[in-house]
Amino acid sequence: MKTKVIQSLTELKNITGTNERSFLLLYKSNSATSGCAESYIEEAAAQVENAAILKADVTTVRDIHPAYGVDTVPSLLVFAKSELKNIIKGCQTATYYKNLIENQLYQVSSGSAGGPSVTVYSTPTCSWCTTLKNYLRQHKISFTDIDVSADPEQARALVNRTGQTGVPQTEINGEMVVGFDKAKINRLLSING
Numbered sequence: 001m002k003t004k005v006i007q008s009l010t011e012l013k014n015i016t017g018t019n020e021r022s023f024l025l026l027y028k029s030n031s032a033t034s035g036c037a038e039s040y041i042e043e044a045a046a047q048v049e050n051a052a053i054l055k056a057d058v059t060t061v062r063d064i065h066p067a068y069g070v071d072t073v074p075s076l077l078v079f080a081k082s083e084l085k086n087i088i089k090g091c092q093t094a095t096y097y098k099n100l101i102e103n104q105l106y107q108v109s110s111g112s113a114g115g116p117s118v119t120v121y122s123t124p125t126c127s128w129c130t131t132l133k134n135y136l137r138q139h140k141i142s143f144t145d146i147d148v149s150a151d152p153e154q155a156r157a158l159v160n161r162t163g164q165t166g167v168p169q170t171e172i173n174g175e176m177v178v179g180f181d182k183a184k185i186n187r188l189l190s191i192n193g
Helices: 009-018 032-045 094-101 127-138 152-162 182-189
Strands: 021-027 052-057 075-080 083-089 118-122 144-147 169-172 175-178
Touching: 009 021, 009 052, 021 032, 021 094, 032 052, 032 094, 075 094, 094 127, 118 127, 127 182, 152 175, 169 182, 175 182
Parallel strands: 021 052, 083 144, 118 144
Antiparallel strands: 021 075, 075 083, 118 169, 169 175
């Protein structure tokens, strides 16, 4: 299956309204992180069937991201019919996207009953950040990844909240975890291991 480039919010609503599941990558051309996400979503799309996989460049398509409150790209929007279910920020691996699209990951809306709300604050060059994200993926925990090196506003907000400048930092159901504190992460996410 190939990704489809869309040009407007109206086109997005028409597609999501007629598909059981739809995935939209919002990206910015000429951005390294967006290029990473675009490359991996294309690779994942080539391996799956029966899902609407879309993409839109926010430099030319300006009506989608404000409609869904998306303020950082790349962001992958996950729809069930026309209802937005989740937003995954940052660049993930092709395997992650493939598993997400095939519905193999534990998917819940952020903060909804029955599943954890997990946000990882990381940078692309942080080895502990990669270890943490791989650990969450291994346990099929869906999370939002925010690259604080590309989002100074998020970085400032994080320091104001925790007093810490290092990454990774993870918010799990409103509780902050600084570093890769495996014991605390396991406890908060009910992971046995």
